Structure formats: structure tokens, C-alpha cells
Amino acid sequence: MSSLEEPLGLDKLPSMNTVDRIQRFSSGACRPREDNFGMGICFIEGRSCSTSNSCDEDNEEYTAETYPWKRHTRDIAQCRTFSQKTMTKGRNSMKFGMIDDSLSDFHSSPRGNSKDIPHSTHKFLSSIPSYVKIVEVGPRDGLQNEKNTVPTAVKIELIHRLASCGLSVIEATSFVSPKWVPQLADAKDVMQGVHGLEGIRLPVLTPNLRGFDAAIAAGAREVAVFASASESFSKSNINCNIEESLVRYRAVTRAAKELSIPVRGYVSCVIGCPVEGPIPPSKVAYVAKELYDMGCFEISLGDTIGVGTPGTVVPMLLAVMAVVPTEKLAVHFHDTYGQSLSNILVSLQMGISTVDSSIAGLGGCPYAKGASGNVATEDVVYMLNGLGVKTNTDLGKLMSVGDFISKQLGRPSGSKTAVALSQVTAEASKI
């Protein structure tokens, strides 16, 4: 709903400064969130950040003038009693709308501490995990599907910058033959460039033993294999059918086990295949179970062409969850049809706690040229912050990394959150 009587020009906006606005509308992953209201909006009360997440030092610069909502505190306080009456009358007893200075920093309290945290007891939100691990696939899955090849130095810089955002797992590159994936031909050099990064897991794709050996030689400490739930896709994508690919991966996992290298398993086409059409959940469950049995510590279920909706995601997850424990599962949705966030939401509701995403939504869809591919990390983190789910990532920093790589690729960001927040910032800076 937009301005109806009078189109609101931005010159009418109050004199908030840029960063204030960005903080207002960005999820405050690193800031005290006592007033978060689960919205992803952070009301900073002037306290400096006490979380372990890196926090902008320039917090302290803000004075009361930059928080005009403080003038509204009275209004909101009036609403407080109103809302308390409404809310406690309502179906849950969530203390929504309360401004309580004694609320502790969101990140340092466990989510179960309902007194301090505005934790929803609503049935559709209570099953969502309190912590979700984001697996950043931009440097691999993203860059692999971009038209332009990015120089090695930029890739290394990208990974370093992503590491500073709080992400704990970043897929660095792929040891697939450069004949097939020329964009990642510099895998070895990238691995060398990120060698020094501590405390971050950097899995790499390995299609077979040869790739695995090359990865280990280059210093990889975690690998990933990728089977398909669709025969035809398997044949066209990796040149062998499902069983053959599983045989190859058993060899890889055997070798990896000897070296104590963890292996992540991907299943592609878990909802639909560009050739075959819909994929039966039992097939997905079969492949997932095979990967799990052969020793993969995590199975990532990928909706490769992005056709999934909750109507197909739920049965697929049910089938897989029947044979692989939920905590070992990850979801990897593509936003080709704009469905990824709703699919992620329903997966979270089903207890999935690992989500793959790509910074700035890097990576198009090879099956629908020009269409989008991976879901954007910024959008996912925005939603998770709004849900009150801990991710340990900093949305502001993610946005600047997204900005960096988008400039390098010469294309606009694929993340709507990033675009919105940066536009708001740009306009506000003109005030």
C-alpha cells in the first residue's frame, strides 16, 4: 500500500541519518535486540554491542536525535498496556510490543528464556529451530553459474570478506574438470589463497577420486559430493546414472574417512527435473539415504530448478526425514520461481536447521536462461533475524560483501533485501 492521497516524496521523510535508517530496517544480528519484536528492526538504546558478533563501532556516535522513535516511546508505552490486554487475551502470551530495559541482549540468552525474549509460542513458529546454520555457496555454486568469470584474487577476497560476516561454512570452490566448469578452473589457487582462514569450514566439490586427490593436495579439509535424484539429470549433468555416481562417491567417502575428512552430500532435483518433470519423494529419500549410509555427515537437498512449493517440499522432506535424521539435513532452494523463502520457511517449520544460500543471489539458472538461481543470503538472514532465529551473521556486512561481488561481476544484486536497504541508505544520505 503506497501513498494514496499524496505520493510521499522522500523529502518529507524525517531527518534520520542514513545509518540510523539502515539499522532501523536491517536485522540487528549484532546488536542488542531487546526491542527487536522479531521484526528484524533493531531499536538501539545507545548501548554498545556486547555480543560476540562483530559490531559496528560507530554505534556510539548516535545521539538521541537519531532515534526519533524515542519520542514515540510514550505512544508505544500506551500501546503497551493496550497490547498486553490484547495479547494476553489472545492465543498466546507473548509480550509483544513491550519496551523493557531489563531485556537482555538477544544473542546471549538462550531462546528458551521466554521472559526475556519475545519468543513466539505460536504453533506455526514454535517448531522453528532457534539456531540455523547458513551454508554460503556463493563462491562455488554462485560463481559457477555466472556468465562472467571472476579473477582468482577476487574470489579469494570474496571468501575472506564472507568469513568476516560471521558465516561458519563457505563453499570455496570445486575440483570438477575445468572443461566442464571453466569459471572454477583456478580451484587450486583459490584454496591456496584461503589457506590462512581460521575457524571457517571451506568445503569443496569433488566429483570423483581424482578430484578428491586434487582437493586434498590443494589443502582442502572438507569435501562435498553431489548425486541427483533424477536419472536423466544425472546422466546429462555428471555423465553417469545415479548408481554409478553413488559408486564413485563411495570411493570418495572411503578415501575421505581414512583421512578424517568430512564429506557433505548434495542431492539435486529433489522436486523436479528439467527433463523428467516431477521427482518422486521416495527417489530423493533413496539417494539421501545412500549418501548418508556411505558416510556423509550432512545431506543438502537441492531444488535445482526452483519449481518447488510447500505442497511438494513437505512430502519430499517427510520422505527423506523418514530415513535420514533431521539434524543431518540441509535445504538448498533456488529462487527461479520466487518460491525459495516460503519453501525455506516451511522447511524450518519442519525442523530443518541448515540452509544453503548464495550472497547477492549469485548464480543464475542454467535451465531458464536469465532467470534467477540461488536464494540470496541477505534475504534469508533478513527473514531469520525477523523470526528471532540465531544465525551469527551480520546482515550489514553481508550486504557490503554482496555489493562488492556484484560490482565485480557488473550486475545488480539478486537480493531484494540488499537492494531495498541500499536504496533507502542512498536516499537518506541525500537528506
Place this chain on the structure above:
Amino acid sequence: MITIKGMQRGRFLNPIPQVVTGFSSSAAAIPTCSSCDAMDTANQLQSLHSRYPEYTRDSTKATEHRSAFNKYNIRGLSQCLNWPKRFNHNSHAASYLVNHHFTSDRNTDAKDFSSKLLKGIPDFVKIVEVGPRDGLQNEKSIVPTDVKVELIKLLVSSGLSVIEATSFVSPKWVPQLADAKDVLEGIQDVEGVSFPVLTPNLKGFEAAVAAGAKEVAVFPAASESFSKANLNSGIEDNLARCRDIASASRSYSIPVRGYISCVVGCPFEGHVAPAKVAYVAKALNEMGCSEISLGDTIGVGTPGTVVPMLEAVLDVVPVDKLAVHFHDTYGQALSNTLISLQMGISVVDSSVSGLGGCPYAKGATGNVATEDVVYMLDGIGVKTNVDLGKLMQAGDFICKHLGRASNSRAATALSKVKAHASKL
């Protein structure tokens, strides 16, 4: 066999045979299609199987099932997406493709819970198309009257039953819709579709009625500051104006739709208290609005804020009178729509091709795209009576005129696949 209603919801027509494990290299070749017609194929599928074997690694029945799998004639994605010729009321290739599923019989607890995730979703969702008004109002280019009328007619042919036609706001403020009278005149012969128009005050209301409007809409805000800045009056004054319009329209037997803006966040105040939204909603309900549309004007909502807001409103307004109007500025619209559906909301506002930017974040997107919403609803098995193919044609038409690409990802993807497929 699927026993849970929630699961069956997603089953578009017919389940496909469960493919048993134990594939070998002689596994199913790529299934070939014998016919173009989705309905024929579906019927063949129906007759192919009658039971779903439990998941097992033994391949004793593998051969039997594999050959059943071979037999079913489902077209590949690229061919199936020749959908303009192939749909049937709510069916089209995209949902046909993605809705043939069934589930394992194990783990009934997970199934029971998961069925709740989809079971609460209404069987039918009414889409209120706001493109011609909310969309065009926020586009840079002004579109000529005949294009607006053609757009509305194309939207009508896609099955939409409510299309917000225009706005009787002063052309000084909204030049894009200065031709309100002419637009209404152009669509006056269209039957069976509701064309609400915005009326900010009694003067606008009278102009609307004179022009032939049969349904109007009013739009207070839940945020005081937004109300003052946007509508030049505080919430209470605005509600008083709405009451005037409501009583005037009662005498004409004209239904009034109420919009509430800034139901989650306000560009000035930040977070908006659910209680405030409930207050305005209750007022609109009491003054006789037939439906109340809750708008996340700046698109900042996530389920964490949408749920408490909806709960507060549901306490004072019955769910069947509520609609949700999410903006996709932060990419959150579809997930917010999903959670609203789970809570029982059955009316969704959207804009064809995602027309309409965001005036608060220049260049960012605004309204959620109708095609994306319909794609999701089709996938969940919710009836909308909207034909995605025809909807895409309407979107295509208006985007060409505006000289810009569609904001709908589903439409973009489907048209690319179609373009690619037609080269095959």
C-alpha cells in the same frame, strides 16, 4: 496411499507410481510422451497404479515398478511448459509437473505435524488484483487509458474476480490515475467481476459513484506519523472520514473495502504495535467494511512480526473478512503470505508482474507479483480460479507498454523455459 488431507491438498490430480529403490544401470530410460494432453496423461497415470509399496531396498518388486515408471508418459519440463494450450480451469503444466507426489508411510508423527502445516490453509483463496491501481500508481511512466482498460480486460480473462480498477484521488497527487472516470467507463460492460476503486473522501466517493463505481475502498493507516504524512490527517480523523464514506455507501448499497497500511512497520515510527492495527481493523469492521486488507506498506515484515499482528487482528475481526497485502521490497512477501494462509487468511492482494515500486526505497520492488502467488497456491493445491498462463499474458502486455521487465520471477522463468522449449 496418502491418507492425510494436508498431503492430499498438494496432489494436483493423480499421484505417480512410487519408484522403488535398487536402481541399476538398466533403470528407466527417459520416459517418453505419447500425447500432448495433460488430462490424457493424468488419466493414464491414474490407471497405472493402485498402490504404493513401502520404501524398501529389496528390488523384488523393482522390475514391476520400474516398468510402471517407464510406462507413464509424463513430458519433460521443457515440453510441458507449452502451457497456454494445455490448461484446464486451475490446471497448467507447471503445477501439473510439481504436484505429483506421495509420501512414505513411516514416521507418522512427523507426518501428522507436517500435515498441520498445510492443513490449515484454506481450500480456496481469492486473489485481489491491485495492479491497475496500486501497481500503475507507483510506476514512473503514465499509461494511456486504453492500455489500462485492455490490461483490466486481460486480467478479467485470466479468471480474477476482483480487480482494483483505479482511484478517485486528486490527479494533483496521483497523475497516473487521472483518467479514473474514463477507465471505469471502458470497463462498464464487463460482467461478473468486482472493480473496487479508491476513494479518499466524500468528494472522491461521489465522483466514483457518478462514474459508475459499484465498490469502493478506504485506506487508513495504523501509524499516526504515516497517516499524517501520507493522508494529511491523523488516524482518528481519517477513520471519521471513512465512516462518512461508509455511511454514504450504505445508502447506495455499495460495499466498502478497508485497507490498513503500515501494519508491521512504518518508515517513520519503525515497529507498529499489533494492538494499533487491531484497533483500526476493529473500527473498520464496525463501520461496515466488507473486507479489511492488512498492508505491509514498506515490506519489512517477516513471520516473526506478521503472526503477532494477525493474532491481534483476528481477536477483533473474523478471519473470513481479512486479506493480506504484502510488499516484496525485502523479498519476504511469499513467506509472509504463506504464514498468513497457514493462519487461515483466504484473501491475498497482489499485483500482476509485481507492478508498483516502493516509494520509500527508490528502485526497490513493491507489490508481490500475482504470478508468483498463483504459482505457490497452485503448488499447494489451493483453488484460485486464476489461469497462470493468461495471467502471464496480461503481465507481458503491461510490461511491454511500460517498457520494463516483469518483476515476477515465476513469469520470467516460465517465459524463458517456454522460449527455450519452442526452439526444441
